[in-house]
Amino acid sequence: MYTDPRTAQLMIIGIQLAGTHGAHPGAWRMPQADPNGYADIDTAVRHAQVADRGGLQFIFVPDRPLLDADLSQGPPRFQMEPMLLLTAIARATERIGLVPSMSTSLTEPYTLARQLKALDVISHGRAGWNAIATNDPAAFANYGKSMPPRLEKYERLHETIPIVQALWGSWEYEAGAPDKNGRFADPAHVRPVELQGQHVGARGPLPIPPSEQGQPVIVQAGGGGLGLQAAAMYADVIVGMATSIEDGQAYRKAIHQAVTQAGRDPKTVKLVMFVTFSLGDTVREALDRRRELDARVDERPRMAELGALLGTRIDPSRFDAPLPAGLLDADSSPSPDPRAARARRLAREGWSPRDVIAHGALDHTPGLAGTPADAADFLQRYVDAGAADGFILSLDAHEDGLPAFVDKVLPLLRERGRFGAADDEPTLRERLGGPAQYGLRPRQFGN
Ligand SMILES: Cc1cc2nc3c(=O)[nH]c(=O)nc-3n(C[C@H](O)[C@H](O)[C@H](O)COP(=O)(O)O)c2cc1C
Incomplete structure (x- = not known):
């Protein structure tokens, strides 16, 4: 497939690490898979290192705080705990972004702000946050709660995200760097946020300085209705589920409209789609x-x-x-x-x-079974049609599927000038090409 390099759009590619073996329910049984991989940090780190070596921009860890698998058939579907997992991965990788899913419904803003900014500082500016309004009654039950009505969940989300961002910005850049001959930081620039809503609140400040990218990048699954509206207000990256190019184009239009309505520039919000591949030489x-x-x-x-x-x-x-x-x-x-x-x-x-x-006909995400060139062409078609800025790979089995993608598909995309230009950028925000943000954005909640 020939594309004029002067007009070609670079794509963002992340990978979903759900469980450890891969998206296919049979992956844990494959000869090369370690059946204990679910609870083995070395397995997860090894996969993360392959993704990092290839230059993928981020690891996306979906999460539901509950057990939702038939254990007689396979391991739990989600990781033991996303923040701990990604902290271990941060220490074993160099460039790749780290995006845990954390609930706005079940976690207090101060805990969210503290853990996520700590991950961002620990990883030298590589953290993101997939902010989720949890929709599983079983997850609420694990916190001794019943699931509130949808509207109330979103009220809480709209209080939580700005409080988290305000806490992130509460240690201002102007606090300065420690000076052994003078003061450690200027306390006048580490200030309380004093935010209290109907559902959540925080006084602050958060005793964590800015990371190399300031604060974590916000990622949100758009869904529709209230979910899309929320993503349009806060997200740097919106994650979508398209079933076809046409579906992706329609979703992009809806996002464009919602982001504009939220008073933001749609060009600053990236749309990434889940894709599934099974690769072979033929x-x-x-x-x-x-x-x-x-x-x-x-x-x-x-x-x-x-x-x-x-x-x-x-x-x-x-x-x-x-x-x-x-x-x-x-x-x-x-x-x-x-x-x-x-x-x-x-x-x-x-x-x-x-x-x-x-061929993947039962998969809920688009994709194919085919050659590396088929996969590269597929990704290019979505980007060229304006149906996505990038992708989250949901690979069937990581043990062989991830090295195959990294070693066979990525080099093709690089050769075609479609992937990897921002390889040298050190932070996730820069590698995604997103605008700077520290604390709340101007125009956000009376700021
Ligand atoms: C692409 C995509 C990824 C999602 N990932 C997660 C996830 O990791 N954990 C989770 O609890 N919900 C996840 N969700 C669900 C949404 O965050 C949200 O709860 C759902 O869209 C419905 O919520 P609502 O009907 O209350 O708006 C995801 C949704 C989409 C579309």
Whole structure:
């Protein structure tokens, strides 16, 4: 794919570290995976070092403070604890950004501000914060609470984020650097914030000086409605879930509008999308690798799910052969599921049901099973269509999938001038190309 380097847009690429093995539920069973990897910091650090070596801009750690896995089938889906994990990773990596997910619903602003800014200082300006209005009743139950109505959760978020930012800025740059012959810092520039809302408050100041990037970058999942409005107000990076390029373009429009309404410049807010890849030197090799993963999970519910997308029941005798055209044509009311069109196209092309699934047809994120060049082309198409500024990789199995992406896809993107120009920038904010911010932004909450 040829792109004019004068107009080519560089892309941001981060990686999701959920659990340790990868996004595929069969990943922990693969021969090269350590089944204890979930609780093994060395495994997580090793993956982080591969991502850092490749120049990926950040590690995104999703989180729900609850147990949401069937432990008879596999490990918990989320890390033991994102802040501790990323602190260990900070000490074992050099450049990569560190973005933990932390709840505005369950954590007090002072704790959020303190832990996140400490991570930012410890990592020399590489921290971000995925700020989440938690929506799991089971997570609230873990804090002895019941889930409040949605509006109230967002009221609390709108109090929490500005208080956190104000606390971050409460040790002002003007406090100066320690002078052994004079004073340590100017106390007149380390000031209380004195903010109290309906739900949360903090006096401050926070006894942590600015990091190399000032304070952590804010990342938020946009969702829709109240979530999008909140992301438009605070986020430097908005994380989206698009099912197609068209979907991404529509989402970008919605963000543009919401960010403008919030009085900010849409060009300063980056949109990153989740993508999923299974890589091989040929498409067949990529599919076979994915099928090894698929073979390690219960196939029946997945075939039933595929059948629902295709509008037909798939008999086990047909799992490995192309579905007859008659079966596919028989469906007169196509599934409204956004994955259905792709599943039907793949089945019509003659791929067997097992291969259709191996293509990632059941994944909720866009992506493909294919060669490194296919993956690079795919990413470029999204960026060139204005559907994303970048991506969060959700790889099926990290043990081999992450080195494959770093060693085979990234060099292609670099060669094409689409990735890596800000490699030398030391902080996450600079590597994302975001504007400076310390404390609250002007116009934010009467500041
Ligand atoms: C791309 C994406 C990533 C998300 N990551 C997390 C996560 O790591 N932890 C979490 O609790 N919620 C996560 N969410 C959920 C949202 O933060 C939010 O709770 C959800 O969109 C619905 O909330 P609401 O219906 O109350 O607005 C994510 C949502 C999206 C779209």
